[in-house]
Amino acid sequence: MTILVENETEKELGFDYEKIIEDVVNKALETENCPYEAEVNVLITNNEEIHKTNKEFRGIDRPTDVLSFPMVDYISPADFTLIEKSPESYFNPETDELLLGDIMISVDKVMEQANEYGHSLKREFAFLVAHSMLHLLGYDHIDDEERLVMEEKQEEILQALSITRNEG
Template structure:
């Protein structure tokens, strides 16, 4: 339902990202240094940066974990890493972007010790 409402795609999906920051380039934090950034992107009570929201379909995650032959933990970690990269301005619509994003996903999962057989 969320995919249909926000992306006008009437198909199930595994994860959706709703970034709050409009990066000019992936992970280019220069935009956060503007005078308006404090009001737009930071929680006024805590001062924490608000990157956006992530919605993971646990049902799809279980299906994909089974289809790919790895654990639900690995699948949820992958979807979280993937979505966090979107919140940081990365995308995978073009091949060049996809290659960068896939490399970063693997780096994140490897740093956390999350392997395909986990």
């Protein structure tokens, strides 16, 4: 498992964010029965930078909390059969790890939303990592049915790690 984390901000979160990323990524892969060692890149940034990226890649002219850039094409969420048919397209040739994709998190939004929702920075940060990991595993929330599935899976991952909403 390779998780590359880059923090381009000066803001202190007050917890070991690299450990949270590692725990949530591993739990998401375990929950979704990923049969491969995987590689994930995580960039922790600010509202200004995520705004630019959101505008460039999604055409949405405002900051967002998290962006996901999946590298895998799925027939259905967490269905790894397509990968097996074309492994050269999905694996890092140097490490033989599945290239899942990139996650970009705005630390400004983590702080705003933790305050807004009344829970800890750690919980909000872990939630955004779980949310983004599910996108990297092929989940989406375009319609209500998909959204409900994703919400349930996010909660399952966080509960398994004892990261709860009421944690201070």
